[in-house]
Amino acid sequence: xxxxxxxxxxxxxxxxxxxxxxxxxxxxxxxxxxxxxxxxxxxxxxxxxxxxxxxxxxxxxxxxxxxxxxxxxxxxxxxxxxxxxxxxxxxxxxxxxxxxxxxxxxxxxxxxxxxxxxxxxxxxxxxxxxxxxxxxxxxxxxxxxxxxxxxxxxxxxxxxxxxxxxxxxxxxxxxxxxxxxxxxxxxxxxxxxxxxxxxxxxxxxxxxxxxxxxxxxxxxxxxxxxxxxxxxxxxxxxxxxxxxxxxxxxxxxxxxxxxxxxxxxxxxxxxxxxxxxxxxxxxxxxxxxxxxxxxxxxxxxxxxxxxxxxxxxxxxxxxxxxxxxxxxxxxxxxxxxxxxxxxxxxxxxxxxxxxxxxxxxxxxxxxxxxxxxxxxxxxxxxxxxxxxxxxxxxx
Amino acid sequence: xxxxxxxxxxxxxxxxxxxxxxxxxxxxxxxxxxxxxxxxxxxxxxxxxxxxxxxxxxxxxxxxxxxxxxxxxxxxxxxxxxxx
Numbered sequence: 001x002x003x004x005x006x007x008x009x010x011x012x013x014x015x016x017x018x019x020x021x022x023x024x025x026x027x028x029x030x031x032x033x034x035x036x037x038x039x040x041x042x043x044x045x046x047x048x049x050x051x052x053x054x055x056x057x058x059x060x061x062x063x064x065x066x067x068x069x070x071x072x073x074x075x076x077x078x079x080x081x082x083x084x085x086x087x088x089x090x091x092x093x094x095x096x097x098x099x100x101x102x103x104x105x106x107x108x109x110x111x112x113x114x115x116x117x118x119x120x121x122x123x124x125x126x127x128x129x130x131x132x133x134x135x136x137x138x139x140x141x142x143x144x145x146x147x148x149x150x151x152x153x154x155x156x157x158x159x160x161x162x163x164x165x166x167x168x169x170x171x172x173x174x175x176x177x178x179x180x181x182x183x184x185x186x187x188x189x190x191x192x193x194x195x196x197x198x199x200x201x202x203x204x205x206x207x208x209x210x211x212x213x214x215x216x217x218x219x220x221x222x223x224x225x226x227x228x229x230x231x232x233x234x235x236x237x238x239x240x241x242x243x244x245x246x247x248x249x250x251x252x253x254x255x256x257x258x259x260x261x262x263x264x265x266x267x268x269x270x271x272x273x274x275x276x277x278x279x280x281x282x283x284x285x286x287x288x289x290x291x292x293x294x295x296x297x298x299x300x301x302x303x304x305x306x307x308x309x310x311x312x313x314x315x316x317x318x319x320x321x322x323x324x325x326x327x328x329x330x331x332x333x334x335x336x337x338x339x340x341x342x343x344x345x346x347x348x349x350x351x352x353x354x355x356x357x358x359x360x361x362x363x364x365x366x367x368x369x370x371x372x373x374x375x376x377x378x379x380x381x382x383x384x385x386x387x388x389x390x391x392x393x394x395x
Numbered sequence: 396x397x398x399x400x401x402x403x404x405x406x407x408x409x410x411x412x413x414x415x416x417x418x419x420x421x422x423x424x425x426x427x428x429x430x431x432x433x434x435x436x437x438x439x440x441x442x443x444x445x446x447x448x449x450x451x452x453x454x455x456x457x458x459x460x461x462x463x464x465x466x467x468x469x470x471x472x473x474x475x476x477x478x479x
Contacts, residue, residue, distance in 0.1 A: 066450045072458050079458075085450045099450070101457075166428030167435075201470055208434040211443075217467035251468030257443055265442040273465035281465040289442040297441060307464055330464050341451070360451055366462075386458055388451055 058138045058163060060095040060131055063088050064394045074364060074384020076108040081122075083390075093134075097142075099127040110382075111328070114374045115231045115238060123148040136163040150183040150228075159199070167205075174199035184228040193223030210258035220248045232326040233316040241325040243312075249275035253283075263291040267301075278311040279330065295345045299360075303337040315370045328380070332369040337362050341388075353395035362386040446471060 064087050071080035081102035089095045102125070108118035129142030140159040146152070161172035176197035183189035201215045226243035233239075255269035271283040287301030310330040312323040341360035348354045364384040373380040437443065446452040449471075456471045 066448065068450050068454070070454050083450055083454060099453075101453075167432060168428045168430055197467060199467070205430050205435065205438060208430055209437050211438060213470065215468045215470045219467050249466060251465060253468040253470070255445070257445060259437050259440070259443060263440065263442055265440070267445060271465070271468055273468070275464070277464075279464045281463065283465070287445075291442060305463065305465075310464070329462060335463075343447075358448065358451065360455075362455070386455070388454060390448070390450065392448060 058133045058136055058161075060089050060092070060133050060138075061087060062394050063095075064392060066390055066392045068388055068390030070389075071387045072384060073387075075366075075382035076110060076113065076118075077105065077384075079103045079105045093132065095131040095133075097127075097129050097131070099125070101125040101127075110373060110380055111230060116229055121149055123151075136167075137161065150185050150189075152181040152183075152189075154179050155195070157197075161201075169205070170201075170203040172199070172201040172203075174201075180223070182224045182228070187228075190228075191224035193221060193225055195222075196220045206256075207258075209260075210256065213253075213255040213257070215251075215253045217251045218248065219251075220246070222246050226325065227327070230325070230327055232314070232324045234314075234320065234324060235318065236316060239324070241327060242323050243325055244277065244323055247275060247277055249273060249279075265289045277330070279307065279309060281305065281307040297343040297345075299339075299341040301337075301339050303339070305335040305337075307334075308332055309370070313370075315372050326371075328368055328371040331371045333366060333371070334369070335364060335366040337364050339363070339386075346391075353393060356392045356394070358388070358390045358392060360386075360388040 066085040068083040081104045084100040087097040103123040106120050112118055125146040127144045132139045138161045142157050144155045155178035157176035159174035163170050178195035180193045181189045182191045198218045203213045205211045226241050230241045231238040232241045251273045253271040257267040259265050266288045269285040273281040284304045289299045291297050309332045313325055313330045317324050339362040344357045346355045346357050367381040368379055371380045452471045460466050
């Protein structure tokens with residue numbers, strides 16, 4: 001992926017030089033002394049375009065700043081808040097980045113209204129990191145700290161991506177270690193959980209208009225993995241849920257992206273998930289992206305998700321077992337998502353900066369196969385809307 | 396003259412072995428990159444990039460991951476929400 005991503009800023013810079021050369025051609029047509037300068041600009045531009053290919057080295061991501069307002073509204077939950085990303089390149093060798101993300105949650109979900117009381121809370125997440133580019137490799141070190149009244153998470157990750165095979169193949173490896181403190185409002189922090197994530201990704205250019213991508217990730221957890229608030233039903237009686245203290249999952253995803261007409265790209269993807277709690281899940285996705293005129297770029301996509309629940313999930317258990325949960329996140333269900341995203345180029349100052357306005361919306365429909373709404377006695381389902389509005393400055 | 400067919404057979408066998416070795420080595424040789432760098436302009440177009448905006452991708456990853464049992468494998472860096 002780095003090869004494809006690195007090509008973007010390099011091409012943009014080369015094209016800027018080409019535009020500058022053409023402008024110079026217009027303004028200096030009548031000046032004899034303009035010719036050497038023009039020749040210099042044109043040679044620079046051509047050199048830039050050729051260098052896009054031959055001088056193969058990974059480029060750092062562009063400097064940028066993003067400010068976003070996001071919201072999720074559905075199933076009795078409203079979560080919204082601001083998010084911020086700033087990225088700055090230093091000495092063309094390293095790129096520093098920082099993120100801030102807030103979730104302001106009002107929760108009156110089906111679990112909460114049937115077994116507890118609605119609540120409000122805020123989660124703040126802070127992230128810092130650095131990308132280091134050396135020859136065909138990009139090394140990323142990052143840390144993340146997230147805090148809520150009853151949950152504190154700390155994570156550290158390292159990712160390395162390497163371009164190979166003439167830049168046609170990018171191989172990436174990643175590792176994350178996370179440590180969480182788990183608490184309960186009114187009782188304080190009483191337990192912890194640790195997480196290990198191992199990632200492998202391969203992106204392969206197939207043709208001048210198509211590429212494919214494969215990602216594989218293993219996640220292992222150890223510790224308190226449930227919720228101290230959540231209740232299960234056993235013979236109709238509410239009991240605290242009991243979850244195994246360990247879990248290991250594997251996920252593999254395949255994606256193909258191609259340009260089928262000028263400035264019209266399509267994509268298809270499939271993801272398979274399985275874990276030691278006997279959960280399996282299939283995710284299918286299709287999408288398209290196109291440009292309208294000089295200023296608009298629009299995406300549209302659909303996503304289907306089917307999950308088979310955990311071995312110890314039960315809507316209302318009819319036998320005593322060591323582990324039991326009624327967490328609908330671990331149940332059997334199907335979910336459909338329709339989404340769209342639009343980007344508008346608000347301002348472009350060639351060679352200096354670009355400002356984009358972005359809006360994205362997802363509409364969800366989720367139907368549970370074995371989770372009963374205790375208020376009505378029928379199977380539970382909900383609709384949700386996810387919204388993002390953000391401004392991006394690339395400089 | 397008696398040894399001629401024998402020598403011919405040995406020569407054919409040597410030639411066959413040589414051809415087989417050459418073919419085997421040829422088959423094992425690494426293929427050349429078939430999409431040249433100057434042919435990758437279309438791949439660099441923003442419409443070809445699935446996750447153009449990291450902040451947006453991270454938020455969508457987060458809202459899915461906290462509501463589904465499945466996690467990871469999407470290639471979103473820093474994915475995983477670190478929350479309950």
